[in-house]
Every structure is written in structure tokens, then in C-alpha cells.
Amino acid sequence: MTIKDIARLAGVSVSTVSRVLNDHPDVSEIAKEKVLAVVDEYNYIPNTSARELGKSSSDNIGVVVRGMSNPFYTKIITAIGDRIEKAGYTMVMQQIGTEDDEVITAAKMERDKRLLGIIFLGGRLNYTKDQMTSINVPYVCCTFYNEYGNLDRSDYSSVSIDDNQSAYNAVETLYNRGHRKIAVLLSGAKDGSVSQVRYEGYARALKDFGIPIDEKLIIEIDSYSIADAYTGMKKWLKQNLDFTAVFAISDNMAMGAMKALRECGKKVPEDVSVIAIDGIEASEYMNPVLSTLCQPMEKMGIEAVKLLVDIIRDKNIHRHVILPTSLREGESLK
């Protein structure tokens, strides 16, 4: 079934069919009905590839989400989709795994879908100018920024929290409640990911508070996964080190850690206080409820679209928006 078959069956030309299918004006009611009848009867669905190819322009905005099934992104995506629609554009989303390269994906999309702009959700923090030459439309980084790359700030937009400062605040919260021996649970102190930025905030806070960094209280695991956080924490606890609080760089990792603590006889928050950053839904259903610095997910999505649309429409200059986090007081703090 191609558009040609439909045209023949309906007794019209291919262009008429195309017009009907694309809601173009200037089609007689009668022709329209004939076409739709045939389309319906044969369950015809146009070939998207051919469609994209033939089109000379689009109203598409691409969204590349890295880190499949990260619950943290769900709300942001909803907000983004909503805003893109409201702004009169079409969202084209592509999810990829953490092992895939979001820039290559975006470059492909840009050509295939003739994108007007791109929103990256969860990407690397180290893009280089050279890599980004394959992207020829404006883009905004959502939830992250080019901390470790060499991009000019005027060449891209971003919306995120201040990860360094948020980590600082988390540690400060613990400090203010009397904690001095604060462990940090992360996926790498210099892995070039957001983990590193947050670690730097942790380190800065300790320094400000006059607490020397104790290498032994740095718990490094291989991923951001709950399972690895659990086993990593468990292993670390065997050393029986002295500490009264844990700052986990993500909710997910905190969840794994809390189970490990529980199983090692450490009560949260009586024996150990736990704080994290993110504010995903699941951590609100833990027992005890996790205390965490929430990222304003919905606002981030809204702002990302706003930034991009402004640039697309008015050729405005790129901007970098930092949104505040808010402490969600759970039950994991003493």
C-alpha cells in the first residue's frame, strides 16, 4: 500500500491524497471523503521516512533523552512535551542508553527530521567545540551544562540546578544538625559527570566548615544504580569506620545505601542521617522517607522549551538558567 495505490483506488491523483492526509485546504469535500474512505478501508498508513524526506521544512523540536528509564526525567519530559505543543511545534523524542552518544543521535535527528532545535536531557558535561560541529541548530542542555568541556557559553543554552552549591547545601544541612563525620556516596570523584560536580560541592563545604577531607569517607561506586549503591555501601560498611551521616549524590543511590545501613544494624536517622539530591517519587515512599534537595523538574522542562523557542523565533542569544532546589524534609535526618 503506497500513496499511489490509494490514489488509484480513490480515483484521484497522488497530490490530492497527500493534501487530504496533510489537512491542506483546497480539497473538495467529495474528494476528501473518497480518499478517507479508501484510507480507512485499507488501513493505510503513510511511510514516515518518505514523508520526512519529501518535506522541505518542519516544525520539529528534537528531544534526546540519555539514560533510559531514569525516573527522574519522566516529569521533565511531560513538561517539555506540553510546552512544545503549546508553542505550536512538534516534539520528536528519542531515548538512548547511557552507552550511546547523544550528539551523534542528535545530529542524525537533525537531518532526518529537519529539526529547528534540540533539547538534551541528561548528557555529558564535556562536549567539545569540535564534536558539536555536527549540530547546526540551536540546542539547550537540560539538567546539565558544559562544566568540563570547552564550549563557549554563548554557543548553547542550559537550564539546571547549581549542582556544586546544592551539594554544598546538603552538607551544610548536615553540619548544622551537628554532623562532622560526613561520608559521601558517589559514582566517581572525577568521572566528569554530575557526580564530580556534586563531589566538588561537598569538598568545598567541608573546607569552609574547617573539616579536613577524609578519603576513607568517600564511597565510590561504579554506576548510579540502586543495586551498586547497595553493594558498594555494604562493602564499605564492613570497614566499620566512624561516621554519623551520609550525603548521597542521588536519590537512587541513597535508597540503596539505606538498605545497606539497615542490614548492618545502623538505624536511620538515629544512628546515621542521610541526605541526597534529586527528589524522585520513589524516595518519598521509603521508610524512613528520604530527605533530599528536590530539583524543580517541571520548571526545568518549561524553561528549557522557553529558552529554545526564544532562540528559534527571535534569534535571541543563548542563556544559562540556574534554578533553585528545595529541601524536602523527610525522616532521614537527625
Added chain:
Amino acid sequence: MTIKDIARLAGVSVSTVSRVLNDHPDVSEIAKEKVLAVVDEYNYIPNTSARELGKSSSDNIGVVVRGMSNPFYTKIITAIGDRIEKAGYTMVMQQIGTEDDEVITAAKMERDKRLLGIIFLGGRLNYTKDQMTSINVPYVCCTFYNEYGNLDRSDYSSVSIDDNQSAYNAVETLYNRGHRKIAVLLSGAKDGSVSQVRYEGYARALKDFGIPIDEKLIIEIDSYSIADAYTGMKKWLKQNLDFTAVFAISDNMAMGAMKALRECGKKVPEDVSVIAIDGIEASEYMNPVLSTLCQPMEKMGIEAVKLLVDIIRDKNIHRHVILPTSLREGESLK
């Protein structure tokens, strides 16, 4: 940048470029090098739409995942991807929301990507023959089956657990531990989803055990979400009904329910036992750890690919595989 530009720049013809890009043999080393150099220099990425269009056949197997970011699917997808690759095919995955129609998505993919077959992951249980005429390649339903539709069993394959029996087993487990007043938490007793099938298993078990169904112990909420389960449960608890156990039809819902119970002063498992079906990772990190009937996620993915590949290769007949669940003893049972 099109293939033409590359050809011109490299001083060869477009077909040579195409050959290089597709790893075809019969290309001289020298030509290959010239082309690759240009490709690299200009960061050229071929247009996927054009590529798909031009191709006459493919080795693509489509995977349509409904219910974005359902953590339950992650492991299955990994297994599916792995097996498809090993079988020498290419996986083309598309994620859609629960509000989207997976059949339409699949039909589009079938044409766009010239699919050899399709795996549906999490779909409706009520496909009709008429709807499926738009699909012209073999397909297998993974984690579900056509319980409420009118498909011939010989027209599609499926791999799943026995939802009815699993629910039965869950209730039986509770019964064997002395529970007689067993509430059920579901998203609808006749919503035509897996919730209904599991409810039917619950009802069958009660009947077998000589326990009359108490409408008041049926807790119906609007979705499968953790938040709705929480608020729904909380509201239900206000009635202060007499019960000693809850069977939640999904882990997610059980997680919401457990928080509600906790906040209402009911201890799990001392006051109330909780059991569910699914076995997602998060529920293993709850406190107490959720007892649940685990679906064999990896096996399901492996089996789904096997079923499909068998049909694609040997034109074998369609089959329906039922995999067993296993009880993961947590701490939520007394």
C-alpha cells in the same frame, strides 16, 4: 552535506560512497580511505530516512514498548536487545506512552523500517482482528496476551506469566499463613487490563477457600501509579475496616500502599501482611522488603525473541508460552 557532496569531495561516485558507508566488499582500499577521510572531516552522517527508503529489505525487528519508563520493562528490554543481536538481527525500539496506540505505532514502523517482525511489550489485552489487519508481519506479545480480544491463538505468539494463577498463588500464600480478611488493591476489577485478570485470580482463590468476596475489601484506584495507590489506600483506610492482609496487583501499588499503612499506624507485617506481583528492583529496597511473586523478566525477553525468530525463519506456527513466577520472600508477610 549529502552523499553527493561527499562523493564530489572524495572524487568518487555516490555508489562508491554508499558502498564504503555500508561496509560492502569490492571497494579498493584507496577509495575507501579517501571517502572515510572526507566523511570524517565533515562529520557527515547519512540521512536515515533516505536510507530506509532506498533499502529493499532489512534485518530489523521492531520492539514497541508501551508505558514509558516502567522500570519493570528495563530488564526485559536488555534481554530482548541482546538476543536480537545474537540472532543476527537489528533491534528497532520505540517507546510510547500509555495514551498512545501501540498498534498504530507498530504499523508505521513496519512500513518505515521494513520490519521482519514485532515484539509488543506491555500492550492492551483486547486487540481485535480488524485492528490487526494493519500489521502484516508476525508479532509476539510480551508480558501479556489477548485475554479480552478476539484474535485467533494461531495468529500471534505470546510469552507471559499466568496472571490469574499468580494472583491465586499470592492469595493462597496469605491464606496459608492464616489470613482470611484479604483486601485487594487494583486499578480496576473490570478495566480490561492485567489488573482485571489478576483480580479474577483473587476472586477464584477466595471462592476456593470458601471466603465470600467482600466488596468493601476491594480497593480500586485510577492508575497503576505509586502516588495514586498511596492516596487511594489512605482514603480507604479511613473506613477502618477489618482486614489482616493486602494483595496488591503490582509492586508499584504495594509500595504506595505500604506508606499509607505506615502513616495510619498499621505495621507491616505485624498488623498487616502485604504481597504483590512483579518483582521490580525498587520494591527490594523498601523497608520492610516487599514479598512478591517475581516475573522472570530476563527469560521473558529471551523467549519472546526466540518465538519471533522461529517464525521469521522457519515460518513456524505461533505459540503461547507461560512462564512460572517465583515467590521472593521479603519481610512483608506474617
Added chain:
DNA sequence: CTGAAAGCGCTAACAA
């Protein structure tokens, strides 16, 4: 080993 040319299915001028 290489190139010319005919599609793939659709859209969008351009004519009528």
C-alpha cells in the same frame, strides 16, 4: 572495482 541511473514513497511547486 567503479559509475550511471532507476527507483524507494512522499511533498510541493507549477500548470491547468
Added chain:
DNA sequence: TTGTTAGCGCTTTCAG
């Protein structure tokens, strides 16, 4: 309001 036709960028015969 309609139909004709030239691409869109790539793959793939078929000759050379």
C-alpha cells in the same frame, strides 16, 4: 480545485 512532475538522499541493479 486538481493533476503532473521534479526532487528529497540514499541503495541497488546493471553495465563497464
